[in-house]
Amino acid sequence: MPDTAVADPPAPGESRSTGPTRRVVTEVPSVVDRRFNAITLGSGIAVLVLLVLVGIFLLIQSSEALSESGILRFLTRTEWRTDVQPPRIGVMGLLAGTVLVALVGIVVAVPLSIFTALAITEYSTARRRRWLIGVVDLLAAVPSLLFGLWGFLYLSDKIIPISTWLTQNLGFIPIFSTQENASLTGSIFIAGIVVGLMVLPIITSVTREVFSQTPPGEKEAALALGGTRWGMIRSVVLPYGRGGIIGGSMLGLGRALGETIAVALLLPQVPQRIGDSIHILQNGGATVSGFIANRAGADSFTVSGLMAAGLVLFIITLATNMVASVVVARSRSGVGVEL
Amino acid sequence: MTLASERPFAMSLSSTTIEEPPSAHRVPIVGGPPPGAATLEAKGACAWFGERLVLEGVDLVMPAGQVTALIGPSGCGKSTFLRLLNRMHELIPGAALDGEILLDGEDIYATGTRAQQVRMRIGMVFQKPNPFPAMSIRENVLAGLKLARLKCDAKDDLVEQSLIRAGLWKEVRDRLDSPGGALSGGQQQRLCIARSLAVQPNVLLMDEPCSALDPTSTRRVEETIDELRGEVTVVIVTHNMQQANRVSDICAFFLAAENQPGVVVEQGPTAKMFSTPEDPRTLDYVQGRFG
Numbered sequence A: 001m002p003d004t005a006v007a008d009p010p011a012p013g014e015s016r017s018t019g020p021t022r023r024v025v026t027e028v029p030s031v032v033d034r035r036f037n038a039i040t041l042g043s044g045i046a047v048l049v050l051l052v053l054v055g056i057f058l059l060i061q062s063s064e065a066l067s068e069s070g071i072l073r074f075l076t077r078t079e080w081r082t083d084v085q086p087p088r089i090g091v092m093g094l095l096a097g098t099v100l101v102a103l104v105g106i107v108v109a110v111p112l113s114i115f116t117a118l119a120i121t122e123y124s125t126a127r128r129r130r131w132l133i134g135v136v137d138l139l140a141a142v143p144s145l146l147f148g149l150w151g152f153l154y155l156s157d158k159i160i161p162i163s164t165w166l167t168q169n170l171g172f173i174p175i176f177s178t179q180e181n182a183s184l185t186g187s188i189f190i191a192g193i194v195v196g197l198m199v200l201p202i203i204t205s206v207t208r209e210v211f212s213q214t215p216p217g218e219k220e221a222a223l224a225l226g227g228t229r230w231g232m233i234r235s236v237v238l239p240y241g242r243g244g245i246i247g248g249s250m251l252g253l254g255r256a257l258g259e260t261i262a263v264a265l266l267l268p269q270v271p272q273r274i275g276d277s278i279h280i281l282q283n284g285g286a287t288v289s290g291f292i293a294n295r296a297g298a299d300s301f302t303v304s305g306l307m308a309a310g311l312v313l314f315i316i317t318l319a320t321n322m323v324a325s326v327v328v329a330r331s332r333s334g335v336g337v338e339l
Numbered sequence B: 001m002t003l004a005s006e007r008p009f010a011m012s013l014s015s016t017t018i019e020e021p022p023s024a025h026r027v028p029i030v031g032g033p034p035p036g037a038a039t040l041e042a043k044g045a046c047a048w049f050g051e052r053l054v055l056e057g058v059d060l061v062m063p064a065g066q067v068t069a070l071i072g073p074s075g076c077g078k079s080t081f082l083r084l085l086n087r088m089h090e091l092i093p094g095a096a097l098d099g100e101i102l103l104d105g106e107d108i109y110a111t112g113t114r115a116q117q118v119r120m121r122i123g124m125v126f127q128k129p130n131p132f133p134a135m136s137i138r139e140n141v142l143a144g145l146k147l148a149r150l151k152c153d154a155k156d157d158l159v160e161q162s163l164i165r166a167g168l169w170k171e172v173r174d175r176l177d178s179p180g181g182a183l184s185g186g187q188q189q190r191l192c193i194a195r196s197l198a199v200q201p202n203v204l205l206m207d208e209p210c211s212a213l214d215p216t217s218t219r220r221v222e223e224t225i226d227e228l229r230g231e232v233t234v235v236i237v238t239h240n241m242q243q244a245n246r247v248s249d250i251c252a253f254f255l256a257a258e259n260q261p262g263v264v265v266e267q268g269p270t271a272k273m274f275s276t277p278e279d280p281r282t283l284d285y286v287q288g289r290f291g
């Protein structure tokens, strides 16, 4: 078989007695390359088809609830009442809780992840580095149910002094305020902390990866100018890793949005009422996934409503993850980082 | 509005000035190195990577304000020696050393002497240009101030002076806010020189600063080195014999026999090293017969 193929010959009839003949030479891929291409392309398409199928399934299943309440009303309503006729269900209350839990989780997890990643890449001997990476990987391997149980049985009580302190000192900020005599267990704050710990490994590993790719020449330049290690990190490592930090955080956000077991255990799963102020430190709140998990096996209309809520969550997490990978891929450090 | 009226008067004036000699007095920096060049002296310097001794017993005086060239074949420990001189060697895991490095008579490895303090006084230019790509040209020049936590009230003057001393001012003065990574390789290397000079070090170490540059940029860097003579002590590693001959006052020839640590075979005034060296190996090397 010839190695090259000649394309684009001069058109018939075109007389070119003198002058150069333009040839476009393209490489003909070998059999191995072609097979490999087919396999990678095939698995890519399979994943895409699966995603589309999930979307279609959700859409069909949720059509009953969506047509009954109307898409716009379903999206904006905070109530979820199937005991009245006609039922009044909407996803907004769940969505608010979902986003709040995820945001608390990110606020907790991102700084911790950055410092953990820096400890691994910049402040460790080879031995400590391996040890730390192992610990973080171990954290990633803990089933979410255990996180949820741990949060429910242990952290709920232990976190109350912090919640109390926050509401006493920062209570003037609306979301940190609490109503009189409100219980401080089962709050969005606690659920957010647990979710934050669950997404810490993924954010840490993305940031660690980009930090470790910082060009050594730039790091040496910063140190050779008389900088401290921390000064070098601030002027070289963090700017270089910025895209990875943002992308990793969004990836963590995507995970946090869909987190189920922990929030199903921790939150009372009463849809958040927007309009009243939101109190993240006190008992209350629900998230899409937690709400769905707590109501499995309901009547067909409720299930259809839950499917509609799931569809909304599906779209939001998909969008978050896509934006995350674009951010990482676009950044200077992100080239070559696997998400 | 015409284009001319938009340009400030001072700028159109300066753009007609052909040559701007580096001003004699330094822009004052609070907390920076003491003024002037400093003598650097290695006494019995040895270096290890792990258990492996790569440099043994180097005694070398690098006189204040002069240019010292370190020559020798690859792998004989020139870079390692250079990195001993500003405490960059210790950044490599497993690296160890022995001997003394005296900066104006004081050992830079004395207990209680901080590496950051030493590196601020002894700047370094690397083989591969390494400007901070996210920073503008101006920020690159001023990066050392921020990193070493120095104060300067006349930052604009410092930027201009440093860029003039590095021979880059005329090329970049109209785009000080564009990113440092967008310059050509030769310009980037001169930006790195300006960045080092902005801290006003007493010594400037250069590790094959021209090996990645084209001949024109190489000449510019050599001119810069020449202009620094008297103001800063320069120690330069080079594989280019003509360059060593052109720019240096003192020359030290490093050599490592197979599986042996590198040593200084011969040192002395450059003219003598290149014409009538004592050691036949030196003559062979400077005449290009090996290495």
Ligand SMILES: Nc1ncnc2c1ncn2[C@@H]1O[C@H](COP(=O)(O)OP(=O)(O)O)[C@@H](O)[C@H]1O
Residues within 6 Å of the ligand: B049, B054, B072, B073, B074, B075, B076, B077, B078, B079, B080, B081, B092
């Ligand atoms: N980071 C390092 N780790 C281990 N060995 C090194 C390291 N850097 C240099 N060496 C070894 O030290 C010796 C001297 O290297 P170097 O100082 O870079 O030589 P030169 O600059 O003269 O070419 C070489 O044998 C090299 O292999």
Ligand SMILES: [Mg+2]
Residues within 6 Å of the ligand: B078, B079, B080, B207
């Ligand atoms: Mg070298």
